[in-house]
Amino acid sequence: MTRVTVLGAGVAGLCVAQELACRGAQVTVIDPAGAPGPGACSWWAGGMLAPFCEGEVAEPEVVDLGRTAAAWWCAAGADVTDAGTLVLALSRDRAELDRFARRTQGHRWLDRAGIAGLEPALAERFDRALFFDTEAHLAPRATLTGLRDRLAARGVAFLTEGAPEGTVIDCRGLAARDRLADLRGVRGEMAVLRAPGLGLARPVRLLHPRHPLYLVPRGDDVYMLGATQIEGDGRGPATLRAVVELLNAAYAIHPAFAEAEVLEIGADARPAFPDNMPRVLRAGGRLHVNGLYRHGFLLAPALARQAADMVLTQEGT
Structure with a gap:
């Protein structure tokens, strides 16, 4: 053996x-x-x-x-959820969504009705999205x-x-x-939020030229929100700037996040070559x-x- x-x-x-x-x-x-x-x-x-x-x-x-x-x-x-990934952009950043589509594969375009079929809470705020249905x-x-x-x-x-x-x-x-x-460190910061009533079922990525964000459901109205990428191996607490950017981006996805409970804020450094x-x-x-x-x-x-x-x-x- x-x-x-x-x-x-x-x-x-x-x-x-x-x-x-x-x-x-x-x-x-x-x-x-x-x-x-x-x-x-x-x-x-x-x-x-x-x-x-x-x-x-x-x-x-x-x-x-x-x-x-x-x-x-x-x-x-492991308990794996096969619900795909939804990729969105605010109206002012629509070019980011087109760029993302050109650089990726395995997706299809959704209009407002398609978004409503997947995430009803987001249909009033977004009329165009990419859906990667084989992701988990x-x-x-x-x-x-x-x-x-x-x-x-x-x-x-x-x-x-x-x-x-x-x-x-x-x-x-x-x-x-x-x-x-x-080997070097790439620092990332995240927040865990509770936002009752939204009911998001799959990861949502919000594209932005400077502050792209992802939101991952954890069940029971809890969501993981991340993440910044900063060159450096600091493993201390999250910075005020990072937290503000994360929470502002969450609010851009849906204003209900303004009333969300902040359960946890964390930071760490990922190893990279x-x-x-x-x-x-x-x-x-x-x-x-x-x-x-x-x-x-x-x-x-x-x-x-x-x-x-x-x-x-x-x-x-």
Whole structure:
């Protein structure tokens, strides 16, 4: 039996542990926090499994790798909602919607009636939208906690410290800069709101030339609102400017957000390489899975498969 130690219990580490455990490896996960939580940037993620939308700015490889993410998470026991993604723009930013359409695939145009059929609360405010009907989303915190618990139930050991044994797969995110010098941080900020009565069923992206925003339903009238992108690895509290921009954009989607309860405001830094593409690479006697950038839940399954292939192929040679 192949013995593997995974460093880090964020989305990358848990996906790697899942992939290896499913293939019969003996897996230990070491993370100082012991379990998924606020210390992992994936705790603050949107949870959108939206490869076609990401294709607006990401490389084609991101789209290709991300297409299988929803099926992987379903197979891993996660609660995945297949409701698609709705992309909107204010009337003054209509050119942004046209530009988004040119740069992406997998969508269809909706008029006001089409928007009303999907999100009645938005039909009076928008008369034109893009709908990516094959995309999905999940709740990151419940997904991470559930995956960790299922892995523990099948025999994966979770430790807060200890010497790694066997093959070491480093999934520590920004903490791995002690071994990956070109890794950098990209800060993001988010807010969790409760807005009773809106009833939005799917992620909504509002395009803006400077402050694009996404809104992801979490159930029970709760929505995750994000996210700024700022070069820097600061992991402290959100700034006033970021919060104001986020909340103003939410109000632009629907004025009911003016009365929303602000349940939580958070910030963290995502690990990225210079080209914003993830890596599975060998360095310093370890296999590294890192650089997921803003695509954690979307790309972690594909990278986990690559890492497992590399480990188990090496073991068999």
